[in-house]
Amino acid sequence: MRNPAATRSGYRLLDHTADMGIVVFGPTVKGLYEAAAKALAELLIEGPAPEEVQRLSLEIEGEDRADLMVNWLREILYLWAAKSLWLLETNVEHITSKRLSATVRMAPYDPTRQGIKTDIKAVTYHRIQVRRTTAGWEATVIFDV
């Protein structure tokens, strides 16, 4: 757990009876979305990062910042669920309230070296929030597990 008032990005878990949630924070909106993607990746997989990576360019849209966050994380989750690719690093290159473009470095999942931590099945709209704070930006996201 990191100090949300600091200038770094990070996240903390929300304990929930039925599912799993996170509160993500970052000094900038770009940092927030990057931190959210990394948080999802950390919750999904554990293990050493492989050497072989794929670079992908992603273009994501949304009706507003919250919808954009859900669609962004949905894309990361889809790459994992359908293609067994997990996120190592991301750079959000451009972001508005309804659109973002990013480069992601993905690695193929290797069950002999990595393990699945959490079976996250979907990114939900439940309690979805993206908001400014005095320290920067904060978002709440609930995952279906």
Place this chain on the structure above:
Amino acid sequence: MEITLKRIDAYRWEIPATGKMRVPGIVYADDSILEGKEQNEPLQQVANVATLPGIVKASLAMPDIHWGYGFPIGGVAAFDWEEGVISPGGVGYDINCGVRLATTTLLKGDIATRLEDLVNALYRYIPSGVGSTGSISLSVSEEKKVLRQGSRWAVSQGYGEEEDVAHTEEKGCLENADPDMVSPRALERGRKQLGTLGSGNHFLEVGFVDTVYDETVTRAFGLFEGQVTLILHSGSRGLGHQICDDFLVRMTKSSKKYAFDLPDRQLVCAPLRSEEGTAYFNAMACAANYAWANRQILLHRSREVFYRVLGISPRDLGMRLVYDVSHNIAKKEIHVVDGKSRVLCVHRKGATRSFPPGHPELSPAYRAVGQPILIPGDMGRASFVLVGTQTAMEETFGSTCHGAGRVLSRKAAMKKSKGRSIHRELEDQGILVRWTGRGTLAEEMPEAYKDVSKVVEVVHGAGISRKVARLKPLAVVKG
């Protein structure tokens, strides 16, 4: 917002229609189920659903009510087919998550010495766990056949018998399924997962009939005391999740043109008669059919394991499907409301259909007594067989509960399990467990769930389904 509940009787409570609610909420529960602050959020969800356009009579909640996405789990809501809406949140991510119960001619004592071999073989030969893939790899055109045909596809490929199809809700196929409404992403996710159990609370359980409550119906269902049974709980895997996601995105985009005033984004919906509404209904049907095909394959594979391990013939095993029910689905059904016959879209999310004796949808084997209903418990406690009633048709659009919800979060369950060996505790009770995934057993331990017998007592007491038999577990495989 604190929700006001008005008691109607021992098992029924009303949330009076206030504010933007178009109909009241009706909750089936007893006092103990409604205790605790954590019930306020799901009750608020019942009230939220009551605001949706075209909702008929009431927003209903079964006694296993707990928090869900938009609609509560344990929620039932019916919408006028012409004027109402359809909502992916009213079905759930795992479209046609459901349960099937099969019986055998064997008694508990017949398998006692082979139980460990049996559960080890089931664990080995039935793929389970996160992202598990099966041995059935489909081409796109074959996958579309699965989506169109459901259980029938599985039987045509040699996975089971015609009687299995007859004993499946909707005969294992919603005919309105349209694979052209299913995205390439959803097809991609479904292609390698057919014949897999899944993960989380999905399971396969060998058990036995422990108690008979209703002799006549038990006999009609082909059950008897001490009989070895098999329960399968699984859904539409990644395909269903992707379809739900795809339509949440699509309906969120199209919601502007309908200008619905939604109290919760996750209630996003579309008119049933709209292009989006029709597309979702027909894509949802594809996922439903996939799940039925999947459960049919899992049943048949389980039969083959039993033959091999026990060294007996199909005739001597006599593994017969009693019934397969869905508990996450939306159906086009005719119901009588205020004396008039109406065509409705009934959403059941964490709720099971409960059709009465005489209903034309039921197969001849069950028409005299009513529809079998299967209510799975957690892996340490009992499951129940119930039967459908006329009271359910009159009050809940022919619906009842589906199981028991979680009472501990995954984190709390992991904490409570520290220093304990859950599988040893279960073995001490005579229950063998096999599982995949590091945290699965702790997260899914019996104490993490409510006691399903309390849920069953409420629906039985309210008359929306009736107890027939109780089953107890002997061996469980969890994904």
